[in-house]
Each structure stands twice: as C-alpha cells, then as structure tokens.
Amino acid sequence: MKVTVLSGGVGGARFTRGLLALLAPSAEVTVVANTGDDLWLHGVRVCPDLDTLMYTLGGAVHEDQGWGRRDESRRVSDDLAAYGLGWEWFTLGDLDLATHLARTELLRSGLPLSQVTARLCERWAPGVTLLPMSDQEVETHVRLADGRLIHFEEWWVRHRAALPAVGFEQVGLASATAGPGVVEALRDADVVVLPPSNPVVSVGTILAVPGIRDALATTAAPVVGVSPVVGGAPVRGMADACLTAIGVATDAAAVARHYGRRAEGGVLDGWLVDDADAAAADVLRAQGWTVRAAPTLMTDVPTTAAIAAAALGLVDRLP
Ligand code: GDP
Numbered sequence: 001m002k003v004t005v006l007s008g009g010v011g012g013a014r015f016t017r018g019l020l021a022l023l024a025p026s027a028e029v030t031v032v033a034n035t036g037d038d039l040w041l042h043g044v045r046v047c048p049d050l051d052t053l054m055y056t057l058g059g060a061v062h063e064d065q066g067w068g069r070r071d072e073s074r075r076v077s078d079d080l081a082a083y084g085l086g087w088e089w090f091t092l093g094d095l096d097l098a099t100h101l102a103r104t105e106l107l108r109s110g111l112p113l114s115q116v117t118a119r120l121c122e123r124w125a126p127g128v129t130l131l132p133m134s135d136q137e138v139e140t141h142v143r144l145a146d147g148r149l150i151h152f153e154e155w156w157v158r159h160r161a162a163l164p165a166v167g168f169e170q171v172g173l174a175s176a177t178a179g180p181g182v183v184e185a186l187r188d189a190d191v192v193v194l195p196p197s198n199p200v201v202s203v204g205t206i207l208a209v210p211g212i213r214d215a216l217a218t219t220a221a222p223v224v225g226v227s228p229v230v231g232g233a234p235v236r237g238m239a240d241a242c243l244t245a246i247g248v249a250t251d252a253a254a255v256a257r258h259y260g261r262r263a264e265g266g267v268l269d270g271w272l273v274d275d276a277d278a279a280a281a282d283v284l285r286a287q288g289w290t291v292r293a294a295p296t297l298m299t300d301v302p303t304t305a306a307i308a309a310a311a312l313g314l315v316d317r318l319p
C-alpha cells in the first residue's frame, strides 16, 4: 500500500510516526513536507519542518519539545550572542546546527534540496521517502495589520503570532514548481492523508505550490484529513492566529469547509475530528461529508496509530 502524507512539522511528524507503527513494514509512505518556513540564518539554510520530520521519524527528536534534537546544547548560539550577532529569539542548537551546515554544504555543491534531503535521510533512516514540496526557495511571509511583511518564523517564534495579521504571502511561489516525485506520489498513492498539521501555513502552503492542488484534485486515491483543531482550539501552537488571519473560524467543521470536499472542488474525501467535536461531525455529515469523531490526541505512538487507523478507515483503506 502506498500512502502519501502532506506534512508540516510537529503535528505531521507525530502523526506519521503513528501511521508507520500501524502500517510498517508493509506500506510505502511518502511525506511531502512544507518548506515555506525555511530561512537563511547565519549563512546556513534552516528547514524546520523537514528537520522535525527527520528527527521524529529517525528517533532523535526532543520528545517534550516536539522539534529539535534531544540532548541538545546551545554553545554556538550563546557565543554568537556574545558578538552581538544572531537573533536571540531563534533557537539554533549545536547538534541541529550540524544538520544545517551539512545541508548548506550540499546545497552549495549544487544539489537541489530534494537530493540534499535524501542524503541527510541516509543517516536518519526515517522509514519514509521524505520530499520537500519544492526544490525552489519559497518562504512564507506574514502581512501584518500595519502593512509590514515579515518572515513567518519572525512572526511565529519572536512575536508568538500575537501581532495581528491579515494574510500570508509565499515569496518565491510564482517561479516554484512541485519537487521531484511530489506529483507522482499523489497520483500513484492508494490513499493521501492530510495529518493534523496547520491548515494555513503547513498544508495550505504545500497546496499553494503549482501542480499540487491539481494533483490532489485528480488522483484516483481517496484523500482523508485529521483535524488539528480540537474543541475550538489548536492542540499546540497558535494555528488559531493563522486561521483568523485568513478569515476561517478555529473550529473543526470550519477547517473542513476551508479544505472543501473533492466532490465540490476541494481536496478532501473524509475528515476525522476529535470526540470533543462530535457535534461538528454531525453537522458535516448532514451536509454530505464522510466524517467521524474519535480520540485524536497524539499522546503516544500506539494512540497515534489508532488515530491513523481511524483516518484510513474513513475510506476503507485499512491494511
Ligand atoms: P508545525 O509545523 O511544527 O507547526 O507542525 P504542523 O503544522 O505539522 O502541526 C501543527 C498542528 O498540529 C497544530 O495546529 C496543532 O493543533 C496540531 N496538533 C498538535 N498535536 C496534536 C494532537 O495531538 N492532535 C491533534 N488533533 N492535533 C494536534
């Protein structure tokens, strides 16, 4: 069975770990990762969502934090600060920095990000084919209510998404194409999953890359999603601020309608919401959606595997 997942960082990585526990080793899982959060920092290329996926699936993630390396230290960034350099709001761990240095060296040698990622994954053996959404640099910026445009990471990490935003712009998108293998992974899948990733700046950014939304619309595979909104709030992080900025309510049914049903020009065939949102499921069902309520808190790997099973069960794609 071939499963393709469109993923951001922490939510998508944790979900995929559960999916692998459910399916491995019988399934071929491809993860298309958001690279809109990527940035140049101190001359190195940082790819937060690719790294979260690589570390989580490779068994090296800082489990409580959800991102970055376990047993991490910060000697380099502290020393940079002593020069009055760097951004004190962006964590750059020493071990993590080795990943960024390796990536940057490979990029400088002329390899595209997709090949660089494959090379880094040789070490981490994530158990999936990890594909950047695009080989071109596409960086999400936030349009603030006061008119300024700042990098997504500055808004998210430095300002904790507290500055009122009115929208998101993907700088570089116009000249970007889907990365090698991405359209094929959607076309040839037996099922496509939208994990509980941020619908705006993770999955939304991936869908904005030319060719990807079309591939999702036309694939023979069913497409199922898991709500990242539980009981009217994100589980971790500030996805509510992203939804508010684009005029979507922080509500499991509103997120489903934002994605839309494939039968009506959207991207979903099935939608899994949390038990806390059973009422939203009833409303969607009455409107023709294939929807189910189940526990969706990814507290540990077996629980997450059960969430993945509930998602695949929506469209009869259980192994
Ligand atoms: P990021 O790139 O690190 O922000 O990660 P993602 O975009 O992949 O996922 C972020 C989303 O995951 C947030 O909107 C959270 O609400 C959601 N999320 C995190 N943990 C859980 C969980 O246990 N259950 C559900 N349903 N959603 C979760």
Ligand code: CA
Residues within 6 Å of the ligand: 008, 009, 010, 034, 037, 048, 049, 202
């Ligand atoms: Ca992210």
